[in-house]
Amino acid sequence: MARPTDGSIPVLTARGRSLAEAWENSLLALDEGGAEVRTEYDAKDDRGEFADPPSLDATMVMVVEDPSSEPLIHRAFPGGLEDLEEYRQEVLDGIKDHWVRDPDDPEDQRWEYTYHERLVRYRVPGMHEKGEGVDQLAKVVEKLSQSPFTRRAQAVTWQPWCDPDCYDPPCLQSFWFRILPGADGVWRLNMNVRFRSRDAFDAAFMNCFAFVNLMERTAREIGEKAGREVRLGRYVDMSDSYHIYGRRREAFECGFLRQVGSRSFEDRTWSREDAEEFFAMARPQIAEKVKSKDAEDRQRGL
Numbered sequence: 001m002a003r004p005t006d007g008s009i010p011v012l013t014a015r016g017r018s019l020a021e022a023w024e025n026s027l028l029a030l031d032e033g034g035a036e037v038r039t040e041y042d043a044k045d046d047r048g049e050f051a052d053p054p055s056l057d058a059t060m061v062m063v064v065e066d067p068s069s070e071p072l073i074h075r076a077f078p079g080g081l082e083d084l085e086e087y088r089q090e091v092l093d094g095i096k097d098h099w100v101r102d103p104d105d106p107e108d109q110r111w112e113y114t115y116h117e118r119l120v121r122y123r124v125p126g127m128h129e130k131g132e133g134v135d136q137l138a139k140v141v142e143k144l145s146q147s148p149f150t151r152r153a154q155a156v157t158w159q160p161w162c163d164p165d166c167y168d169p170p171c172l173q174s175f176w177f178r179i180l181p182g183a184d185g186v187w188r189l190n191m192n193v194r195f196r197s198r199d200a201f202d203a204a205f206m207n208c209f210a211f212v213n214l215m216e217r218t219a220r221e222i223g224e225k226a227g228r229e230v231r232l233g234r235y236v237d238m239s240d241s242y243h244i245y246g247r248r249r250e251a252f253e254c255g256f257l258r259q260v261g262s263r264s265f266e267d268r269t270w271s272r273e274d275a276e277e278f279f280a281m282a283r284p285q286i287a288e289k290v291k292s293k294d295a296e297d298r299q300r301g302l
Contacts, residue, residue, distance in 0.1 A: 002027050003034070003035055004033070004035045004038050006087060007294045009035065009057070009058065009059055009241075010033050010034060010035055010058040010059065011058065011059045011061070011185075012026075012029045012030060012033050012034070012058045012059070012060050012061070012242075013029070013060075013061045013062075013063070013145075014026035014028075014029045014061075014062050015062070015063035015064075015065060015066045015177050016063075016064060016065065017064075017066050017069055017290060018064065018066065018067075018069045018070060018071060018072055018075060018269075019064050019067060019072050019073075019074075019208050019209065019212055019235075020072060020074040020269045021206075021265070022062050022063060022065075022237075023062070023074055023077075023205050024074055024260065024268075025062075025208050025253075026060055026062045026200065026204070026242070027200060027201065027244075027256060028260070029058075029246075030056055030058055030060065030200055030242060030243075030244065031056065031062070031252075031257065032277055033058060034056035034057055034058045034242075034243075034244070035056070035057055035058065036053075036054040036055070036056065036057075037054055037055050037056075037057040037243070038050070038055070039054075039055050039243070039245065039246075041245065042054070042245075042246060042247075043217075043247065044246050052245070052246040052247045053246035053249055054243050054246050055243045055244060055246050056243060056244045057241055057242070058241075058242055058243075058251070059238075059239065059240055059241070059242065060198070060237075060238070060239045060242035061236065061237075061238050062199070062208075062236070062237040062238075062239075063234060063235075063236050063237075064208070064212070064235040064236075064237070065234055066232070066234075067191075067212045067215055067216075067232050067234070067235040068212065068216060068232050070246050070270075070271040070272065071265075071266070071269035071270055071271045072107060072209070072212065072270075072271060072272050073209065073269060073270040073271070073272065073275055074205055074268065074269055075259070075268050075269060075270060076255060076256045076259045076260070076268060077205035077206065078201065078202050078255070079206065079235070079250070080278075081270075081275050081278040081279060081282065082278065082279075082282035082285065082286070083206070083276050083280075084206060084209055084275075085278075085279040085282045085283065086282065086286045086289075087206045087209070087210055087285065088114065088209065088210045088213055089286060090114060090115075090210075091114075091115050091116055091210035091211070091213075091214060092116070092130060092210065092213055092217060093116070094114065094116035094117060095121065095180065095286070095290055096111070096114055096116075096290065097114050097116055097117040097121070097295075098131070098294070099111050099114070099293070100112070100113055100114060100117055106204040108302065110164050110292065110297075110302065111168075111210075112167065112168050112170075113157070113170055115157060115170065115172055118156075118157040118159075118170060119136050119175075119250075120133075120135045120136065120137055120138070121133035121134070121135065122134040122136055122155075122157075123155070124159075125161065135293070136154075136155035136156070137214075137218065138153075139153075140153045140154070140155060140175075140177050140218065141218060141221045141225060142225070143224050144177060144178075144179055144189070144222050144226075145222050145225035145226040146226075148178075148179035148180075148181075148187055148222075148226075149178065149179065149180075150178070151178065153176070153177040153178060154174055154175060154176045154177070155174065155175045155176045156173065157172050157173060157174070158170060158173055158174075159168040164262065171195050171196060171197045171203075172193070172194075172195055172207070173194045173195060173196050174192075174193070174195055174212075175191060175192070175211075176191070176192040176193075176194075177189060177190065177191050177192075177218065178190050179222070179230070179233075180233060182231075186229050186230075186231055187204075187222075187223075187226075187228065187229065187230045187231070188230075188231050188232065188233030189215065189218060189219040189222065189230055189231070189232055189233055190233035190234055190235075190236075190270070191211070191215045191218075191233075191235050191236070192236045192237075193211055193235070193236070193237045193238065194238045194239075194240075195207075195237075195238070195239040195240065195241075195242075196239075196241065197239070197240065197241045197243075198239035198241065198242045198243065198246050199243065199244075199245065200239075200242045200243055201244045201245075201248055201252050201256065202245075202248060202249075204237075204239075204242070208237060211235070211237075212235065215232060216232065218232055219231065219232055235269065253254075289295075
C-alpha cells in the first residue's frame with residue numbers, strides 16, 4: 001500500500017450513523033491513507049536507531065450522524081466495559097478531579113488536569129482562587145437555552161500560560177455547540193469536538209463514548225431550561241493528529257483488522273442495553289478504586 005510521501009499531512013474523513021460505525025470507518029481510513037510519521041515516543045535501541053515502526057498519522061474528520069443510535073459500542077476498542085464506565089464517570093462527573101496536582105507544589109506529581117476539571121472549573125491565575133473557576137458547560141447550557149443559534153457556545157481546555165511547557169498537556173482542545181431546528185420544529189443539538197493529538201486506536205473510542213454521553217446530558221439540560229424538547233443532531237470529531245503508534249500496529253492488525261474482516265458488524269458491536277449489566281457491576285468497583293487511591297494520597301500527605 002502506497003503511503004503519502006510529499007510532506008503533506010493527509011486529511012481524511014469518515015462517517016457513520018452510529019459511533020461504532022464511524023470510529024471503525026475512521027480506523028479503516030487511517031490504515032489505508034495515513035502517512036508514516038515518527039513520534040517523540042518511539043523507542044530506540046542501544047545504537048540510537050529506532051526500534052519501533054513509525055506511526056500512521058493523518059488529520060481526521062469523523063462524522064457521527066445519529067450519536068445516540070445503536071449499536072453504540074465497538075467491541076474492538078482496547079479495554080473493557082468497566083474501563084468505559086470509569087472513563088464516562090471521569091469526564092461527566094469529575095470523579096477524579098481531586099487527583100489534579102497542586103501547581104504551587106513542585107513535589108506534587110499527580111495529574112496535570114482532567115477534562116472535567118478544565119471544562120467546569122477553568123481557572124485563570126489572578127482571577128480565580130483555588131477550587132473556583134468558570135463552569136463553561138453551564139454557560140453553554142445557559143447560552144443555548146436563550147439563544148439556540150448562537151455561535152459562541154463553546155468550552156476550551158487549553159491554558160496557554162502553562163500547557164505548552166507541561167509534561168502532559170491536554171489533547172482535547174474544545175467543544176462547540178449549536179442548535180438547529182428540524183423540519184418538525186424540534187431543536188437538534190449539534191456538537192463539534194477538536195483534538196490537537198489523538199491516539200486513534202487506544203483512546204479515541206473511549207473519548208467519543210464519553211462525549212456522546214456528555215452531548216446527551218447537555219441536550220437534556222438545555223431542554224429543561226428552555227422548556228422544550230431537544231434531540232441530538234450530528235457529532236463532528238476533528239483531530240489534528242489522528243494516529244496509531246508504531247508499537248501498536250501489530251496489535252491493531254491482529255485485533256481490530258482481523259475482527260473487522262472475520263465478523264459481521266452485529267457481532268463486533270454492543271448496544272448500551274447489552275453493556276448495562278457490566279456497567280452496573282463495575283460502578284461499586286470504580287467507587288472503591290477511587291476511595292482506595294484517595295486513602296493512599298492522604299497517607300502521602302496529598
